[in-house]
Amino acid sequence: MTGDLYITRVRPMGEAATSLTVRGGRIAACGEVASPGVEVIDGGDAILIPGLVEAHTHLDKTLLGMGWYRNEVGPRLIDKIENERAEKKRLGIDPARQSARQAILSVSHGSTAIRSHVDVDTEIGLSGIEGVLRTSETYRDIVDIEIVAFPQSGMLIRPGTVELMEEALRLGAHVVGGLDPSAIDRDPKGHLDVIFRLAERFGVPVDIHLHEPAELGAFSMELIIERTRALSMQGKVTISHAFCLGMADQDYVASLIDSLAEARVHILTTAPASRPVPPVKRLVEAGVVVAAGSDGVRDTWGPYGNADMLERAVLVGLRNNFRRDDEVALALDTCTMGGARLMGLEDYGLAPGCKADLVLLDGETLAEAVVNRAPRRIVIKGGRVVARNGQALIEVA
Amino acid sequence: MTGDLYITRVRPMGEAATSLTVRGGRIAACGEVASPGVEVIDGGDAILIPGLVEAHTHLDKTLLGMGWYRNEVGPRLIDKIENERAEKKRLGIDPARQSARQAILSVSHGSTAIRSHVDVDTEIGLSGIEGVLRTSETYRDIVDIEIVAFPQSGMLIRPGTVELMEEALRLGAHVVGGLDPSAIDRDPKGHLDVIFRLAERFGVPVDIHLHEPAELGAFSMELIIERTRALSMQGKVTISHAFCLGMADQDYVASLIDSLAEARVHILTTAPASRPVPPVKRLVEAGVVVAAGSDGVRDTWGPYGNADMLERAVLVGLRNNFRRDDEVALALDTCTMGGARLMGLEDYGLAPGCKADLVLLDGETLAEAVVNRAPRRIVIKGGRVVARNGQALIEVA
Incomplete structure (x- = not known):
């Protein structure tokens, strides 16, 4: 995996929906068009927060x-x-x-x-x-x-x-x-x-x-x-x-x-x-x-x-x-x-250039996402999906 | 429904596994043999507590x-x-x-x-x-x-x-x-x-x-x-x-x-x-x-x-x-x-004669069941199953 992703329909910190381009494990931009061949994830209007x-x-x-x-x-x-x-x-x-x-x-x-x-x-x-x-x-x-x-x-x-x-x-x-x-x-x-x-x-x-x-x-x-x-x-x-x-x-x-x-x-x-x-x-x-x-x-x-x-x-x-x-x-x-x-984590956050450590949360607002504590829809580390629907994609070695 | 049930393999308050006979919406006995024709629920070694x-x-x-x-x-x-x-x-x-x-x-x-x-x-x-x-x-x-x-x-x-x-x-x-x-x-x-x-x-x-x-x-x-x-x-x-x-x-x-x-x-x-x-x-x-x-x-x-x-x-x-x-x-x-x-609830508890208001919990001990807060396996009210696996069997009228 190269750490390239295109995530549609996510709401950064609960704000308006947009798309997110991840390149080489880092956030490249919001609202761009998807590059051909890149893995696309449907955010389904989830809230996007940093890890x-x-x-x-x-x-x-x-x-x-x-x-x-x-x-x-x-x-x-x-x-x-x-x-x-x-x-x-x-x-x-x-x-x-x-x-x-x-x-x-x-x-x-x-x-x-x-x-x-x-x-x-x-x-x-x-x-x-x-x-x-x-x-x-x-x-x-x-x-x-x-x-x-x-x-x-x-x-x-x-x-x-x-x-x-x-x-x-x-x-x-x-x-x-x-x-x-x-x-x-x-x-x-x-x-x-x-x-x-x-x-x-x-x-x-x-x-x-x-x-x-x-x-x-x-x-x-x-x-x-x-x-x-x-x-x-x-x-x-x-x-x-x-x-x-x-x-x-x-x-x-x-x-x-x-x-x-x-x-x-x-x-x-x-x-x-x-x-x-x-x-x-x-x-x-x-x-x-x-x-x-x-x-x-x-x-x-x-x-x-x-x-x-x-x-x-x-x-x-x-x-x-x-x-x-x-x-x-x-x-x-x-x-x-x-x-x-x-x-002291470097390049943490949702701005372009930040590491693509991301979580997609269910909820209308940040507060609802917190109190609901629903299983995390998607967890991304360095541009790679590491957990879905509350389940890690890796088991204890 | 008459409120009759036979529940196998449950552990009252986390103690040794037994069966529970419910008759007419009340607890009849522990450890009896099932009556013919009565609805049988497999307790699957769950902990049994009163509602x-x-x-x-x-x-x-x-x-x-x-x-x-x-x-x-x-x-x-x-x-x-x-x-x-x-x-x-x-x-x-x-x-x-x-x-x-x-x-x-x-x-x-x-x-x-x-x-x-x-x-x-x-x-x-x-x-x-x-x-x-x-x-x-x-x-x-x-x-x-x-x-x-x-x-x-x-x-x-x-x-x-x-x-x-x-x-x-x-x-x-x-x-x-x-x-x-x-x-x-x-x-x-x-x-x-x-x-x-x-x-x-x-x-x-x-x-x-x-x-x-x-x-x-x-x-x-x-x-x-x-x-x-x-x-x-x-x-x-x-x-x-x-x-x-x-x-x-x-x-x-x-x-x-x-x-x-x-x-x-x-x-x-x-x-x-x-x-x-x-x-x-x-x-x-x-x-x-x-x-x-x-x-x-x-x-x-x-x-x-x-x-x-x-x-x-x-x-x-x-x-x-x-x-x-x-x-x-x-x-x-x-x-x-x-x-x-x-x-002041009358006839509350797990003793024979008590109302069959019961919950089956996942866990090795009561403490584990509490801290896990897993979806309730079965909820019984007056001898009738009213919820399974965290879902009520009735919706808002």
Whole structure:
């Protein structure tokens, strides 16, 4: 396949119907006449959007396809972390196989780019990184997978982990991950200094899980912003979860949002219903990039998740009390443009010259397409059809 | 149809497979041999649960099937109420037709009983009540619909509304509704005295929308509990939404929960992600009946909702941070047993003698069936199959 297509009757972002010419895997033009011999797809008046972006998940440890996991885990964060390390061995969770399963599920739902945090610890070593790297290579033509080296079990508290993080980056991980500098690693300065030093050495972005609540999380956020400025890493740093931005002290929240915007630190939300969350509209209005992700999909942490970024847009909308059509479109934006900006995807969008990563959605308007979550009519990656009617055209190798 | 069935290979509540004999619309026995000539359904090892219960919705004003409604409504509660009254006329929302559409959608998803609040106000008068009564009569063999006379636009602040509420109850509404005694009607004592007087006169239960936050809502809740006790209406009163039970003051919440349990006042949650919510597990552990509902489905208030009570169970689970299998089963329980107890449904359940209102679900366990939300395999009402594979067998008349 050359990545040439001619798509009739599509409505870009829900606007008036037109045709789309794709040449060499990129959008060539709208409204042209079809070239002879090129594959024609009837868009059937579907809405056309750029590929959905899954900007935060854990491909290496989903239990998809492994039979139902009966969850009897205790309530604390540390219970979940320790249970998972034990279950990885017991259940034989194969990172390559499992990441392939979830990646293909994502593609079936219209995601064309994925950022996956992948566990690095002193028990499994780099097997997670190696497995997801293999998946990213095997399926490179149907989805872009970016790998974050993620010290899930803590870093400074488990000697040997920093060296494994370095090795993960040498192997090809694209981003340095971090985790609750105070709550898990018990040393916010130490944790963040190591993370940012690795980022500087390897010239890679940073993406830190920050579950710490309220004033504790806000302190960690300040430390992250300070380092982003000091190392001129504006635009290269993401704070995932950022529950502290949902805290009660609105003056403090406002000052944090200003600092995030000024230092161009991005925010990733999974819009959990049971935790305080970053206020999406206020952040976007302040100029902060906000993206969304599924977080874990069917893993030992919890049974939910289906890797469908339209469903995630619904959850972002429900969590933020988005009811108006423009608000639902903003929820979708976190799952498209916001994710693309967070991941630094080049040539993303619907303009001529952009990569032909596209999804055709059923619906009269963008908001209807989001709330309906109908099976995606067609998903296109680099000008090739990779899924139809909710089914990926490729199976796990 | 006589309501006789023989269902093979079903797993009641996910337990060991058995057969189920249905005679005259009721469950006769498990594990019997089939009688000659009776219709046999192969359960295919599906999970068997009693019919789902939609315990709080607004059948009269869904916009299902009416084209996409572009929501541009303002942020305040009163904006939504006033916008809706205007749009009812402009859009021509027909309560009979619309309630039928949603009721049939509910049936397709496995709901066999619905409590619907239905607007009563001085502009539309009783047309909502009449329309939903017509639907409840027309579709009585496929779903039980209970009607709450609901003063959506306020009661005391709009003279003439109390008389319409009385008339609604005379026409056949089954429950007296109420709404934010302080925030909307500006007179908590006055509002509740009228509501409870109507309940006493007509011998009907009470179900009050209480959106009032924190200490204000808690005060209204105390007034409701006082009247429940004084009129010996234990077990006949529901507080819907009850956001005040999600407030910060945990000692106050604990004392309210004790009082609710003692007065046998039920709680209905729609588990909204953007508001404080009643803590389901604590309430259930204290002995309070907790049920769940979709609230509005695709109306002028908001675009969400699909009348699927398995999806509602997922939202209850996500909102309450339910991760363990026993917790997900509890979320489902609010959509089955909890709803049945709230509505006072007789002979509900899977025991011999119970009405044969049944749903066959795909899944290895109850938790998997909930999170998958697969199309319902079979829905049975009074011993008759009313939906298969997610499709109702009846269309809007």
